[in-house]
Amino acid sequence: MSYKGKYLLLYVNVLNDIRDIMYHSLENQNGSKSETCSPNCIDNVHEETVVKAIIRPFQKRNDERELEGYSDSSREASSQEEYNFFLATLNLDAHLASSLVCEFSIFPKFRKRFFRYVKRNFNFNHCIAVFPGNCSKTETQHTNLNQYNEVKEKLVDFVIEIIPIYPKQKVDYAWTYRIGGQTVKKMLLEEAFAWFSTLGGAYSSLGDHFLSFAEQAGKIAMKQLKIAEEEGDPVLACKVKLFFAQSLMQRGYIVESGRILRTQYKFAKSLIVQDTKLLTMCRALRKRWKYVKNNAISNS
Incomplete structure (x- = not known):
């Protein structure tokens, strides 16, 4: 009997626990359009047969509740010899x-090339899963796959198990501590910085x-500056200095606040990755500093 590939199946076996099986169609390998296959495009009878032949042997055979929960399609699959x-x-x-x-689940070309690589470098064993009643029994026969490449008569699945x-x-x-x-x-x-930001914004x-509230806002800004220096975050320290400049502006220190604003604006522009x-x-x-400065000049 000669065989031809129908589906390529891949799953990961972690301590006899198989969560999911990925599918790829092999029937259209020679066509111009590669066919990508998912479990949704496989008929229920075939999928239940695959699950019963591959996944069920790794699960507890005496769990009759799972066996009773099979659908009609699974019973039809169980009737196969x-x-x-x-x-x-x-x-x-x-x-x-x-x-x-991850690559297998995304790229169809990778699936085909990976299948060819496995065929060249690894051995495929011919397995026959027999379904007597509601149980499954798998027999393995060591055969040479190359003898099935010339004549194509029967469609079978090629399964790749990854352990x-x-x-x-x-x-x-030591590093964890x-x-x-x-x-x-x-x-x-x-x-603490978040609490100071909320309180400082209110003041x-x-x-x-x-x-008095402007003076208190300046004191809170200085406490935030200590936290920013403790964290070693220059961007956060720059923001705190802007808060302090606003406090100086409210208290009438126009020249000092303008000097701080110019320095921090140059720092913000010099960053390699600029913070918008x-x-x-x-x-x-x-702009607020210019408005306050103009009002101070007009009042004087």
């Missing part, structure tokens, strides 16, 4: 297996009418 397929098992590194499955090999993992406890402390510290600093909004929000803050405060 046998299911022929060719199986190749690949032991791959877990990272390589993950990348391979991931996980490298030995070493837990670096070190980075864990830094993470907690950064979380606390960001929380700053009232600083246009009350001098920071530039917008600089331009907005610059």
Whole structure:
């Protein structure tokens, strides 16, 4: 008996646990248009046969509740006497297996080339799954696949089983403790900065009418500056200095606030990856500074 490929199936076997099977059609290999196949385009009878022949042997055979929950199509598949397929098992590194499955699920050309590579470098064993009643029993026959390449008579599936090999993992406890402390510290600093931003914004909004609130907003900005320097974030420190310049502006220190605004605007423009929000803050405060300066000159 000679065989021709119908579907290429690929799955990952992790400790006898198979979650999903990916499909690719092999019937249109010689055509001009490559056919991409998913489980939705496979008929229910064929899919249930594949599930019963491949996945079921790895599950508990005495779980009769699952067997009773089969659909009519699965009962029709169970009535078949046998299911022929060719199986190749690949032991791959877990990272390589993950990348391979991702590429297989996206690119049809990769599926065909990967199938040709496996045929050249690995052995496909002829497997026959027999369904006596509601159970499945798989028999493996070691055959040479090359003898089936000339005459094409019967359609069968080619199954590639990937068994991931996980490298030995070493837990670096010293680095975990070190980075864990830094993470907690950064979380606390960001929380404190958020509270100061909310409180400082409230004081700053009232600083246009009350001098004491403007002074309090400046003190909060200095506390935020300490947090920004503790985190080592120059962009955050630049924003805090803009807050402090606004406080100076509200208290009548026009020259000092203008000097801070010019310095921080140059810093924002010198960044390799420019922060649009920071530039917008600089331009907005610059316009406000000009407005306050003109009012101060006209009043004097």
